[in-house]
Amino acid sequence: MPEPVDPAAWSCPLPLRDHDRVMIGHGGGGRLSAELITHLFLPAFGVEPSAVLHDAATVDLGGQRLAFSTDSYVVRPLFFPGGSIGELAVYGTVNDVAMAGAQPIALSTGFILEEGLPLDVLGRVATELGKAAQRAGVRLATGDTKVVDAGMADGMYINTAGIGLIPEGVDIRPTRATPGDRVIVSGSIGLHGIAVMSQREGLEFGTQVRSDCAPLAALVSVMLDACRDLHVLRDPTRGGLAASMCEIAESGAVGIEYDEAAVPVPSEVAAACSILGLDAISVANEGKLVAIVPDRSVDAVMAAMTAHPDGRDAVVIGDVTADHPGVVVARTAFGARRILDLPLGEQLPRIC
Amino acid sequence: MPEPVDPAAWSCPLPLRDHDRVMIGHGGGGRLSAELITHLFLPAFGVEPSAVLHDAATVDLGGQRLAFSTDSYVVRPLFFPGGSIGELAVYGTVNDVAMAGAQPIALSTGFILEEGLPLDVLGRVATELGKAAQRAGVRLATGDTKVVDAGMADGMYINTAGIGLIPEGVDIRPTRATPGDRVIVSGSIGLHGIAVMSQREGLEFGTQVRSDCAPLAALVSVMLDACRDLHVLRDPTRGGLAASMCEIAESGAVGIEYDEAAVPVPSEVAAACSILGLDAISVANEGKLVAIVPDRSVDAVMAAMTAHPDGRDAVVIGDVTADHPGVVVARTAFGARRILDLPLGEQLPRIC
Numbered sequence: 013m014p015e016p017v018d019p020a021a022w023s024c025p026l027p028l029r030d031h032d033r034v035m036i037g038h039g040g041g042g043r044l045s046a047e048l049i050t051h052l053f054l055p056a057f058g059v060e061p062s063a064v065l066h067d068a069a070t071v072d073l074g075g076q077r078l079a080f081s082t083d084s085y086v087v088r089p090l091f092f093p094g095g096s097i098g099e100l101a102v103y104g105t106v107n108d109v110a111m112a113g114a115q116p117i118a119l120s121t122g123f124i125l126e127e128g129l130p131l132d133v134l135g136r137v138a139t140e141l142g143k144a145a146q147r148a149g150v151r152l153a154t155g156d157t158k159v160v161d162a163g164m165a166d167g168m169y170i171n172t173a174g175i176g177l178i179p180e181g182v183d184i185r186p187t188r189a190t191p192g193d194r195v196i197v198s199g200s201i202g203l204h205g206i207a208v209m210s211q212r213e214g215l216e217f218g219t220q221v222r223s224d225c226a227p228l229a230a231l232v233s234v235m236l237d238a239c240r241d242l243h244v245l246r247d248p249t250r251g252g253l254a255a256s257m258c259e260i261a262e263s264g265a266v267g268i269e270y271d272e273a274a275v276p277v278p279s280e281v282a283a284a285c286s287i288l289g290l291d292a293i294s295v296a297n298e299g300k301l302v303a304i305v306p307d308r309s310v311d312a313v314m315a316a317m318t319a320h321p322d323g324r325d326a327v328v329i330g331d332v333t334a335d336h337p338g339v340v341v342a343r344t345a346f347g348a349r350r351i352l353d354l355p356l357g358e359q360l361p362r363i364c
Numbered sequence: 365m366p367e368p369v370d371p372a373a374w375s376c377p378l379p380l381r382d383h384d385r386v387m388i389g390h391g392g393g394g395r396l397s398a399e400l401i402t403h404l405f406l407p408a409f410g411v412e413p414s415a416v417l418h419d420a421a422t423v424d425l426g427g428q429r430l431a432f433s434t435d436s437y438v439v440r441p442l443f444f445p446g447g448s449i450g451e452l453a454v455y456g457t458v459n460d461v462a463m464a465g466a467q468p469i470a471l472s473t474g475f476i477l478e479e480g481l482p483l484d485v486l487g488r489v490a491t492e493l494g495k496a497a498q499r500a501g502v503r504l505a506t507g508d509t510k511v512v513d514a515g516m517a518d519g520m521y522i523n524t525a526g527i528g529l530i531p532e533g534v535d536i537r538p539t540r541a542t543p544g545d546r547v548i549v550s551g552s553i554g555l556h557g558i559a560v561m562s563q564r565e566g567l568e569f570g571t572q573v574r575s576d577c578a579p580l581a582a583l584v585s586v587m588l589d590a591c592r593d594l595h596v597l598r599d600p601t602r603g604g605l606a607a608s609m610c611e612i613a614e615s616g617a618v619g620i621e622y623d624e625a626a627v628p629v630p631s632e633v634a635a636a637c638s639i640l641g642l643d644a645i646s647v648a649n650e651g652k653l654v655a656i657v658p659d660r661s662v663d664a665v666m667a668a669m670t671a672h673p674d675g676r677d678a679v680v681i682g683d684v685t686a687d688h689p690g691v692v693v694a695r696t697a698f699g700a701r702r703i704l705d706l707p708l709g710e711q712l713p714r715i716c
Binding site for chain 1: 516
């Protein structure tokens with residue numbers, strides 16, 4: 013007679029994370045990425061963990077504070093409904109700078125091109141990148157181009173790094189989330205991830221889902237006018253809103269509770285997610301932000317956001333709590349509660 | 365009877381540069397790279413040509429001047445005698461910042477990793493990168509990691525962007541080369557390019573050639589102490605000393621004349637070049653600089669350089685002249701003169 017099954021005693025003989033090689037998930041912005049940073053890069057670099065928890069680093073510069081951030085873009089395909097790698101390379105990085113409360117000033121662009129890439133394709137991407145920089149009000153200050161052998165680099169990879177000045181009195185960082193704060197999302201989520209995915213896999217969902225990629229610094233600016241004391245800003249890219257909230261809860265050692273029904277998920281994203289077996293809250297965005305705002309300022313911030321074209325669909329989705337520090341809890345429509353876990357890797361790899 | 369051959373009337377029916385696809389040479393830092401920038405990137409970005417002629421851009425930031433530069437590193441192999449892609453990724457970028465006279469402050473690192481790369485290899489590169497940052501006195505402020513499919517990215521590509529403050533009164537840029545100025549090289553050339561090439565191709569030249577990759581900001585600092593009015597600094601990486609001098613002559617609309625015999629070419633580099641059919645003056649370096657210095661200050665600058673470990677082999681190799689603007693002329697040991705042309709691409713691709 014077989015022994016009774018005791019799931020609590022199960023252990024995996026080959027834990028997923030006990031690996032000696034780079035896996036796709038290491039680049040997904042989830043728990044594997046975090047482990048790579050904590051266990052490999054930080055010890056190798058001799059850098060304090062606190063320095064890397066934010067979208068952008070703060071650099072002191074002769075009495076001023078500079079926000080400094082970088083991202084590489086390896087999105088497949090290069091063009092998707094609503095955008096291209098060119099827009100992403102601008103908005104992805106200037107948005108990280110904006111998440112420190114800074115207005116982006118200058119951007120560097122590093123192109124890694126595949127030998128044989130049609131110059132026409134490069135020209136289209138560069139034109140979109142140039143237009144996006146204009147829209148974001150950021151100067152393309154410096155650049156570099158490398159060419160690698162045919163068969164490498166999927167056409168092209170782009171890296172950008174951005175800098176901006178943090179206004180005096182602004183102190184936005186993940187560790188400032190405080191019990192009693194409110195959680196705001198600036199608009200509908202999941203559009204970017206689903207747009208790229210559907211293009212890549214040739215999926216059609218009736219209505220076409222278009223990426224929402226857009227610059228966020230103008231929205232941040234009106235939010236700061238309404239409340240200089242914003243506590244945390246984050247743009248939920250890889251790993252989506254789920255990863256952003258989990259990281260905020262973890263770095264601030266606070267709990268977050270949110271209403272699942274309050275999260276603005278467009279019907280076409282919900283439909284695509286249910287076909288693909290994805291959770292919209294973990295799907296990447298590139299024109300949305302999540303803000304942790306002191307309760308006393310939430311009305312002023314919401315008024316400023318909903319009056320701005322980039323934040324007109326903003327909603328309060330939840331609260332920061334002293335309970336269950338480090339853990340994000342979803343309140344479902346049926347009154348149940350479930351724990352939201354930081355994704356291990358990325359539901360949709362190569363999304364940015 | 366065939367017509368007499370008249371080479372002067374020859375023209376190429378398919379000029380090398382009349383192409384519609386990216387070629388390896390577009391990433392080589394030579395004339396093809398310059399054409400790509402001028403004819404594709406600048407019009408697409410809507411950026412003034414003058415903005416991109418320097419190793420680093422200058423960004424005004426609330427009354428201060430910031431030097432800002434980026435480079436992607438796609439070197440093959442990842443490790444070579446005297447260094448690795450880790451050191452290159454630091455020194456290559458901080459040296460570009462230093463060429464504006466700035467002391468580098470912060471660096472961003474963007475890793476693009478190939479799925480399946482042994483974490484051990486990544487760990488070694490990250491450790492070397494961390495050590496190099498310490499040696500260069502620059503903070504690794506912010507980073508990003510992406511993973512691409514197996515078979516891409518040659519193990520890894522790294523992009524770094526660096527920022528530094530330009531001291532007051534310092535105005536170093538290619539257009540400041542003035543007839544009468546002297547041309548200084550900080551030490552022996554060609555070591556980095558030959559070291560990478562020999563490792564990649566499995567060549568042996570009796571004595572092992574080691575890359576000279578090293579940070580240059582400390583040397584620049586003592587040079588500025590000796591002469592605040594340095595006109596131009598350039599680190600002769602891709603395209604070597606030849607490309608640097610041609611670009612300075614072109615952007616300053618001045619001529620440059622130099623003594624071929626004065627250029628410090630180590631015997632092992634000369635030997636390797638003669639076997640490989642290369643010209644040492646076009647081979648990449650990564651720990652050397654070329655300086656255009658007012659004649660009245662040349663003794664002070666040379667004294668400061670030769671007293672510093674990174675510049676002890678510095679030599680004056682030539683002069684800036686009002687003759688033949690835009691053209692660099694080599695004076696050979698036999699009293700002849702020859703025009704030095706900007707290389708079309710790169711003698712040794714994928715060198716940084």
